[in-house]
Each structure stands twice: as structure tokens, then as C-alpha cells.
Amino acid sequence: MWVYIWLVAVVILGAIVGSFLNVVAARVPLEKSVLWPGSQCSSCYQPIRWYSNIPIWSYFCLRGRCSVCGARFSARYVIVELIGALGFAGLYYLVLVRNIHGWPVSYPASIAEGHYPLSWWVGYFHNAVLFSFLLAVALCDLDSLEIPLSITLVGTLVGLLFAVLCPWPWPNTSEVTRLSVPLGTNPDMAWIVGDIKQGIYAWPVWGPLPSWLAPGGNWQTGLATGLAGALVGTFFLRAIGFLVGTGLGKEALGLGDADLMMMAGAFLGWQLVVVGLFVSIVPALFFALFNALARKEGAFPFGPSLAAGVMLTSLCWTWIVPWGVQPLFFSGLLLLGVVVVSAPLMLGISYLLRLLQRG
Numbered sequence: 001m002w003v004y005i006w007l008v009a010v011v012i013l014g015a016i017v018g019s020f021l022n023v024v025a026a027r028v029p030l031e032k033s034v035l036w037p038g039s040q041c042s043s044c045y046q047p048i049r050w051y052s053n054i055p056i057w058s059y060f061c062l063r064g065r066c067s068v069c070g071a072r073f074s075a076r077y078v079i080v081e082l083i084g085a086l087g088f089a090g091l092y093y094l095v096l097v098r099n100i101h102g103w104p105v106s107y108p109a110s111i112a113e114g115h116y117p118l119s120w121w122v123g124y125f126h127n128a129v130l131f132s133f134l135l136a137v138a139l140c141d142l143d144s145l146e147i148p149l150s151i152t153l154v155g156t157l158v159g160l161l162f163a164v165l166c167p168w169p170w171p172n173t174s175e176v177t178r179l180s181v182p183l184g185t186n187p188d189m190a191w192i193v194g195d196i197k198q199g200i201y202a203w204p205v206w207g208p209l210p211s212w213l214a215p216g217g218n219w220q221t222g223l224a225t226g227l228a229g230a231l232v233g234t235f236f237l238r239a240i241g242f243l244v245g246t247g248l249g250k251e252a253l254g255l256g257d258a259d260l261m262m263m264a265g266a267f268l269g270w271q272l273v274v275v276g277l278f279v280s281i282v283p284a285l286f287f288a289l290f291n292a293l294a295r296k297e298g299a300f301p302f303g304p305s306l307a308a309g310v311m312l313t314s315l316c317w318t319w320i321v322p323w324g325v326q327p328l329f330f331s332g333l334l335l336l337g338v339v340v341v342s343a344p345l346m347l348g349i350s351y352l353l354r355l356l357q358r359g
């Protein structure tokens with residue numbers, strides 16, 4: 001019973017958030033206040049009354065028209081509200097009903113009835129807030145090919161707050177977070193091949209944690225995880241933008257994309273944003289195809305792909321880890337090797353692309 005009550009609640013909440021994000025995407029790039037004045041019809045400038053401003057519902061009741069002058073509203077508003085509602089419902093199903101992050105279960109029977117622990121709700125809220133910020137940024141990028149720093153900066157601060165309040169491995173206790181490797185193995189190896197419990201933050205900043213952070217679960221671990229994520233997010237994207245841009249001989253990635261990854265890093269930690277950038281190639285190809293079919297324009301924003309890639313990475317982490325990414329992130333030597341090999345490779349490939357385009 002409670003499973004469905006919560007579902008209805010998160011669908012309504014998601015639609016309201018989507019409705020608010022429409023306002024954010026329309027006003028923040030113009031540096032207008034998002035709180036005042038209330039919504040107006042863009043045709044007759046009459047304020048939209050509250051009963052005509054109920055997300056999704058009003059759009060279909062009024063058949064997408066202004067109740068005063070009858071001007072048609074863009075379908076985009078109701079689409080974003082639907083994305084918000086479906087996104088919040090999807091996160092609810094994956095994070096709470098299916099428990100894809102593998103958070104600890106003390107009373108399986110009560111969870112099956114929809115009585116989720118408070119820590120799970122905090123984790124759900126963390127995922128939903130990240131989703132909302134990414135959606136706002138993606139909308140702005142689609143509209144104007146710009147990502148407002150005011151959104152990504154606020155997002156980064158909110159992410160850091162979550163990092164401090166929900167340090168890895170919480171809601172796991174350090175007792176549960178025993179790494180599954182044979183006794184007598186080098187403890188460093190445990191971090192390379194062992195099974196790391198996912199908290200709300202999937203992985204800590206480094207493993208094994210240095211003595212001043214061990215055994216985790218304290219605010220210092222959280223802050224280090226969030227800060228490293230924000231720093232790596234912004235610098236990793238700038239570095240790739242620099243390499244590819246130098247190779248191609250033109251600007252490859254915008255600074256707004258780096259800000260987006262800074263924000264995502266504060267929410268997810270540095271390992272997930274690095275993987276997220278590679279995962280975002282999949283939605284980027286999809287968007288490029290869609291773009292080519294629909295509008296035939298060359299340029300399209302990378303922000304929505306990054307947002308989708310980061311969100312996918314966070315939700316699919318359980319299934320991404322077995323692909324062998326873990327050793328790369330907990331062995332300093334291996335990590336250095338990857339950087340040394342891939343940086344010239346990236347420069348070389350983009351230079352080849354430039355030659356091909358010329359030819």
C-alpha cells in the first residue's frame with residue numbers, strides 16, 4: 001500500500017519540480033528572479049492563476065492554451081513537467097523499490113511494504129536533487145548553448161553539503177564494509193579487486209583511506225570525497241577540452257560543460273564523473289543522430305549528453321564496476337599509466353580528425 005502512496009507523492013513532487021525548472025530555465029539565463037513575479041502568459045501578460053498552473057493537469061484541461069487570451073503554450077513546458085514526474089518515479093523505483101545501490105536492509109518485510117529507512121530517503125533525495133540540477137542545466141544548454149554558472153555553482157555547494165552529511169560508506173556501517181578478499185592478502189589489493197560497499201556516495205576519495213580519514217563515515221571523508229569530485233570534474237573536462245581542442249584546432253568543449261562536471265563531481269565523487277564522461281558518448285551519439293534527422297544543423301550542445309551520462313553512471317554503477325574499472329581508480333601506478341597513454345592518444349586522434357576534415 002505504502003509503495004503506491006509514495007509513488008503518487010513522488011510523481012506529484014517531480015511534476016512540481018519540473019514546472020519550477022521551466023521557470024528556472026526561462027529566467028536564470030536572463031538573470032531574472034525565479035520567485036517573483038509569478039508565471040505570466042507570454043502573449044497577453046496576464047498572470048496565470050493557480051488553478052491554471054497545476055503541472056501537467058492544467059495543460060491538458062486547457063488543451064495547452066492561455067485561459068484569458070487563448071494563445072497556445074509551447075508543448076515544451078508540459079514535456080519538462082512529464083520528464084520531472086517520470087524521472088522522480090523512475091528514481092523511486094530504482095533506488096528505493098529495487099535498491100540498486102545495495103544499501104543495507106535490516107527488515108526486508110517492512111521494506112517490501114514500503115516502509116523505507118530514513119537513510120534511504122536521504123539517498124533518494126540526493127539522487128533526485130542531482131537529477132533536478134542536471135535537468136535544469138540541460139534545458140539551459142538546449143535553449144541557449146550556455147550553462148549558467150549561477151546554477152552549477154549553487155549545485156556544487158548543495159553537492160558538497162550532501163557530501164559532508166552523507167560520507168561514504170553511510171548508510172553502511174564500517175562493520176558491513178568489509179572487503180571480500182582472502183585473509184592474508186595485501187590490504188591495498190582489497191581496494192583493487194575487493195567488493196566496495198556503495199553508500200550514498202559510491203566510493204570514497206581514495207582507498208585504503210589515509211589514517212586521518214579512516215575508517216570513513218566522518219565528515220572529513222565526506223568533504224574530501226565531494227571536493228575531489230568537484231575538482232576532478234572541472235579539471236578533467238578542461239584537460240580533455242584542451243587536448244581535443246588543440247588537436248582539432250578549434251574549441252571543443254565549453255567552460256559550462258566543465259562547470260556541469262564540477263557540480264556532478266560534488267554529488268558523486270571523482271571516479272564516477274570520470275566514467276560518466278565516457279558514458280556520455282552514448283547519449284551524445286544518440287543526440288547527434290536525432291539532431292541530424294530533425295534539424296540538419298552542425299552544432300548541438302554537449303551538456304544534455306553529459307547530464308544523461310552522469311545520471312546513467314550513477315544509477316548503473318553496480319553493473320559498471322565489474323567491467324574492470326575498479327583497479328584503475330585505486331592503483332596510483334595504473335592510473336598514472338592510463339593518463340600517460342591516453343593524453344597523447346587523444347591529441348593524436350583529434351589531429352587525425354582535423355586532417356580528415358580538411359581532406
Ligand SMILES: [Zn+2]
Pocket residue numbers: 041042043044045046066067068069070071
Ligand atoms: Zn494569454
